[in-house]
Amino acid sequence: MAKKKFVVGCFDDEAVLFPAVKKVRAAGYKIHDVYTPFAVHGLDHAMGLRETSLHTAGFIYGITGTSTALGGISWILVKDWPLNFGGKPNFSLPAWIPVTFELTVLFAAVGMVLTFCYLCQLAPFVRKHHFHPRATDDLFVMAIECTDKTNVDDLQAFLSSNGAIETNVQVAETGWWLGTYDMEEKNLEHSNTVVA
Amino acid sequence: MHLKYESQLREPLVMGEKDFHQVTEDIVRPIEAKPSKLWYIGFFIAVALLLFGIYSIYRDVTYGIGQWNLNKTIGWGWDITNFVWWVGIGHAGTLISAILLLFRQGWRTGVNRAAEAMTIFAVMCAGQFPIWHMGRVWMAFFVLPYPNTRGPLWVNFNSPLLWDVFAISTYFTVSLLFWYSGLIPDLATVRDRAFTSLRKKLYGIASFGWTGSTKHWQRHESLSLVLAGLSTPLVLSVHTIVSFDFATSVVPGWHTTIFPPYFVAGAIFSGFAMVQSLMVITRKVFGMEDYITLGHIEAMNKIIVLTGSIVGIAYLTELFMGWYSQNKYEGYTFWYSRANLFSPYGWSYWGMMACNVLSPQIFWFRKMRRNIFVTFFMSIIVNIGMWFERFVIIVTSLYRDYLPSSWSVYYSPTIWEIGFYLGTFGLFFTCFFLFAKYFPVIAVAEIKYVLKTTGEGFKNKMSKIEDQKLDEFIHDNAHAH
Numbered sequence: 001m002a003k004k005k006f007v008v009g010c011f012d013d014e015a016v017l018f019p020a021v022k023k024v025r026a027a028g029y030k031i032h033d034v035y036t037p038f039a040v041h042g043l044d045h046a047m048g049l050r051e052t053s054l055h056t057a058g059f060i061y062g063i064t065g066t067s068t069a070l071g072g073i074s075w076i077l078v079k080d081w082p083l084n085f086g087g088k089p090n091f092s093l094p095a096w097i098p099v100t101f102e103l104t105v106l107f108a109a110v111g112m113v114l115t116f117c118y119l120c121q122l123a124p125f126v127r128k129h130h131f132h133p134r135a136t137d138d139l140f141v142m143a144i145e146c147t148d149k150t151n152v153d154d155l156q157a158f159l160s161s162n163g164a165i166e167t168n169v170q171v172a173e174t175g176w177w178l179g180t181y182d183m184e185e186k187n188l189e190h191s192n193t194v195v196a
Numbered sequence: 197m198h199l200k201y202e203s204q205l206r207e208p209l210v211m212g213e214k215d216f217h218q219v220t221e222d223i224v225r226p227i228e229a230k231p232s233k234l235w236y237i238g239f240f241i242a243v244a245l246l247l248f249g250i251y252s253i254y255r256d257v258t259y260g261i262g263q264w265n266l267n268k269t270i271g272w273g274w275d276i277t278n279f280v281w282w283v284g285i286g287h288a289g290t291l292i293s294a295i296l297l298l299f300r301q302g303w304r305t306g307v308n309r310a311a312e313a314m315t316i317f318a319v320m321c322a323g324q325f326p327i328w329h330m331g332r333v334w335m336a337f338f339v340l341p342y343p344n345t346r347g348p349l350w351v352n353f354n355s356p357l358l359w360d361v362f363a364i365s366t367y368f369t370v371s372l373l374f375w376y377s378g379l380i381p382d383l384a385t386v387r388d389r390a391f392t393s394l395r396k397k398l399y400g401i402a403s404f405g406w407t408g409s410t411k412h413w414q415r416h417e418s419l420s421l422v423l424a425g426l427s428t429p430l431v432l433s434v435h436t437i438v439s440f441d442f443a444t445s446v447v448p449g450w451h452t453t454i455f456p457p458y459f460v461a462g463a464i465f466s467g468f469a470m471v472q473s474l475m476v477i478t479r480k481v482f483g484m485e486d487y488i489t490l491g492h493i494e495a496m497n498k499i500i501v502l503t504g505s506i507v508g509i510a511y512l513t514e515l516f517m518g519w520y521s522q523n524k525y526e527g528y529t530f531w532y533s534r535a536n537l538f539s540p541y542g543w544s545y546w547g548m549m550a551c552n553v554l555s556p557q558i559f560w561f562r563k564m565r566r567n568i569f570v571t572f573f574m575s576i577i578v579n580i581g582m583w584f585e586r587f588v589i590i591v592t593s594l595y596r597d598y599l600p601s602s603w604s605v606y607y608s609p610t611i612w613e614i615g616f617y618l619g620t621f622g623l624f625f626t627c628f629f630l631f632a633k634y635f636p637v638i639a640v641a642e643i644k645y646v647l648k649t650t651g652e653g654f655k656n657k658m659s660k661i662e663d664q665k666l667d668e669f670i671h672d673n674a675h676a677h
Contacts, residue, residue, distance in 0.1 A: 035408040037216060037385070038641040044414040052411075054418045062426075076341065076350045085354055098359040098437050102366040105426045109370040113377055116419045117404065120412040122380065126405035135408045136385040138216035181400025182393035 004174055005146040006032060008131045009159035009167045010139045014040050016163035017140045021046045023162055024144065029155065032143040032174070035135035054119070058112040065107025069100040127179035129172040143170075202649045204662050207491040209303055209646060213653035214486070216644050223638045224386055226482040231633055234481060242625035249619005252612045253328055261331050264613045269604035270594045274613045275325050277586040281466070282322035282620065283364065283438055284459075284582060287431055288467025289315025290371055293378075294427035297420070302650055305642040306492045309382075310478060311471045312375040313635070317627040318470070319368045321620035326360070328616070356440040363437040370430060374423045380406050381416070382640045435463040442589065449529040449593030454517075458510035462582060465503035465552070468496050469578035474628065476572045478637055487638050490566045497565040500578065504556035507585075511553065525598070533592045540605040541592045544584050551581025 011017040017034070021043070024031060031047055073096050077083070082090045117123060135141040142164070144155065156167040210219070231239075255263055266273050289311040296304040327336055339361045341351045351358050384406035387399035406412070439459035442450035472493065479488040518530030534545040555577050558564045565571070596603050631637070648654050661669065 033407075034410045036410060036413060037220075037408060038381075038644040039413040039417050040410070043410050047410060049411055049414060052415045052418045054415050055422050058422045058426075072341070073353045077353060081347055081350055083352070085352065088354070092354055095354040098356075098433065098440070099353055099362045101429070101433055102359075102362040105430045106366040106369060109373055109423055109426055112419055112422060113373045116377065116415055120409070120415060122404035122406060122412075124401045124404060127400070128405045128407050130388070130407060133388045136381065136388045136406070137220045141408075176405060180397045181387055181390075182397040 002174075003171050004032075005169065005171050006131070006143045007146060007150070007152055007155045007159070007167065007169055009142045009144070009156075009162075009164035010132055010134070011142065011163055012139060012165050013163075014043075014140060017142070018043070018046055020159070020162040020164070021142070024142070024159070027158065029150075030145045030147075032145045035131060035141040035143070037136050037138060037140075040140070054112060054116060057115050058108045061111030061115075062104045062108035064111070065104040066100055068107065069103040070096065073099065121176050125178055125180065126176045127181065127183075128176045129174070131170060131172070143172075202655070202658075204655065204659050206650070207489070208652035208655050209306060209489065209491065209650040210643060211486040211489055211652045214647065214651055216647065219643050219647060220385055220389070220640060222484070222486065223636050223640050223643070224389065226632075227386060227634060227636065228389075228391070232481070235629065235633065238625065239629045242622050242629055245618050245622030246626050247619075247622070248615050249617075249622050252615030252619055253324075255612055256328050256331075256616070257333060261329065263610060265607055265610050267604055267607065269597050269602050270591055270607040272590050272594065273607055274587075274609045274617060275329050277583065277590050278617050278620065279322050279325035280438055280586045280590075281579075281583050282318050282325070282624075284435065284463035284466045284586075285470045285579070286315045286318035286322060286367075286371075286467065287435060287460075287463035288471045289313070289318075290367075290374070290427045290431040291464055291467065292471070293374060294424040294431060297424040298428060301495075302646055303492050303495050305639055305646055306488050307471060307475055307496070307638075308642070309375075309378065309635075309639040310474065310631075310637045312371065312378070313631045313637075314471060314474060314628065315371050315467075316368070316375060317624045317631075318467075319364065319371065320627070321624050323364060323368070324616075324620055324623070356437065356444050359437045360441060363434045367430060367434045370423070370427055374420075374427060377416070377419060377423070378639060378642075379635065380404055381408065382636045384408065385640050386636065432460055435459045442593075447593050448523070448525040449533070449589065452514065452517075454510055454513055458507065461503045461506040461510065462552075462585060465500060465507055466579055466582035468500050468503070469575040469582070472496055472500070472571055472575035473579070476568055476575070478632060482632070482637065484638060487643060490568075493568070493571055494562070494565040497559045497571060497574075500574070501556050501559035504552055504578070508553035511549065528596070529593055533596055534588060541588070541595065544588050545592065548581050548584035548588050551577050552585060555581075 009020070011020060014036075017040070021031065021034065025048065034043060034047060036043065074091060077092075078090045085092075121128075131143050132139055132141045142159070144159075146152065146155075146169075152169055156169070159167045214222070261275075264273065264275065266275075289308075292304050292311045293308040296308075327333060330336055339351060339358065341353075351361075380403055383399055383403035387396060387403050390396040390399055436456040436459065439455035443452055443455040445451060475488050475493070475496075479485050515530050515535060518526045521527070532539055533541065536542050537546055555574065558570065558574065591607060595605055595607065664672075
């Protein structure tokens with residue numbers, strides 16, 4: 001994937017971050033992402049992200065599990081090899097509920113976790129660009145994508161005036177690549193860091 | 197302006213004046229420091245027990261389970277007792293992380309990560325017993341339905357023992373996924389402060405390249421919520437199905453409709469006791485008293501007295517039904533084989549009663565609920581009691597068969613049965629020691645999320661608002677919207 005240029009603003013309080021996000025968006029800048037150390041509720045709405053459909057995917061996986069169990073067990077016990085268990089009917093639905101339930105949960109959970117990892121591009125040996133190492137500790141890091149017209153200095157000043165404690169410009173890869181975190185930071189280019 | 201406010205009447209969940217960075221420091225520091233002498237001693241004891249267990253299992257496989265003292269009457273003894281005991285312990289983690297999440301219990305954040313880890317290790321231990329009980333363990337895959345050249349002959353989907361296979365394996369998988377998906381952001385925190393390249397590499401691999409992106413957090417929240425929703429009925433179903441192993445049989449003492457809720461309550465009871473044992477030690481050893489507070493311990497003790505009393509009601513209901521049904525065999529099992537102190541196994545029934553029903557009643561007193569020593573002592577007592585419960589259910593229902601010629605009171609475990617059980621303790625504690633050394637024992641990101649509402653420092657600032665007059669408060673805050 002292509003490298004892009006970003007202006008990065010770091011905030012240390014989510015109460016400052018929210019108004020800043022609103023102002024940056026109102027000023028017409030495109031927020032690439034905000035990296036936070038924990039789930040900040042309402043930030044996705046403030047950034048204008050749409051709701052995730054992960055739960056819908058989970059529902060579909062669950063139904064797949066239900067039908068796999070019911071379909072599989074009925075075929076096995078009624079059609080493929082009917083056995084006489086004490087003269088009971090071959091199609092004995094109540095006795096199949098536990099396995100059906102377990103497979104519903106299993107399919108939904110495994111499917112959702114895999115989908116989550118796929119959507120967020122998470123896997124072992126996946127390496128991504130990190131705008132600030134403290135984004136997983138105590139900083140809320142806003143990355144704004146630059147266009148040809150963006151005045152980098154103005155934007156940095158704008159972020160500082162809205163409460164950013166630190167701003168800088170980075171050219172970064174937006175996707176992921178294979179690698180581990182002990183390798184050199186090849187894709188990181190810092191310039192004119194301003195600490196307010 | 198987001199006004200986060202929680203009443204001053206509620207105890208803070210994080211003690212001390214802390215900011216986000218301090219939380220990271222406090223929780224991650226034990227992982228980065230060299231383990232203490234105590235850790236090494238504990239770890240080596242655990243490994244020694246594990247090795248003894250492995251040797252016992254090696255003998256089981258070599259000589260067959262004939263080296264256990266089971267006989268034709270008592271066909272299930274320590275092995276299945278231990279299985280049910282460990283599965284029961286494995287219920288607290290998912291209860292804390294799933295059910296308490298749905299019920300919006302803030303205090304779960306302090307203990308959920310370690311409790312989930314404990315759940316996974318307990319289920320791993322539980323799984324050993326049915327697997328090695330098979331005898332010819334190399335045929336273990338026969339329990340799975342797969343197309344084969346023997347007909348194909350399929351497994352019996354109407355059998356509770358097969359339901360168990362599905363229940364336990366699903367429970368293990370889902371608990372593992374729930375635990376690990378919650379752990380990813382915290383491992384990223386550890387990665388980003390790693391000071392050696394090896395640590396950076398390993399935690400980098402383990403944290404899957406987590407960045408903390410808002411979109412990822414949004415999906416993560418959705419995932420946790422749905423997994424919690426799925427795990428809630430799952431955790432209830434697992435011990436229900438374990439109880440079906442007994443309840444769907446026609447053995448007096450097992451053939452009981454009360455079993456599913458009774459087993460689930462017992463599972464939560466013993467699981468919380470195990471969480472208490474581990475938390476009391478963990479908070480002390482790692483200096484986590486600010487995060488696992490007396491408030492957390494009190495909350496868990498309340499659950500222990502509740503579930504202990506539910507289990508007590510179940511015991512009394514069984515006794516009542518043993519008489520009320522006017523079924524001779526039921527009455528004999530409950531009133532002679534169990535409740536009669538002077539019958540061969542009467543001691544186990546009354547041991548169970550004393551440990552599970554009477555002694556937890558001490559937790560009606562707030563002073564006792566908040567006493568660390570009493571809590572630790574009681575947590576051990578409860579788990580002894582819950583082991584007796586399973587022993588009572590299994591052995592006292594079996595040892596007097598319908599025909600007096602099949603009676604047997606000569607069941608006592610051999611050293612290899614005991615060794616197997618000790619081995620699972622070794623497995624459990626080896627895993628737990630490694631977990632405590634290499635993983636954050638408290639959910640870092642979740643603590644940060646609740647910090648500003650329930651942290652002591654932030655609460656103290658909020659107390660000014662509580663003292664404010666209503667019209668002043670409106671004047672100060674209304675314009676913000």
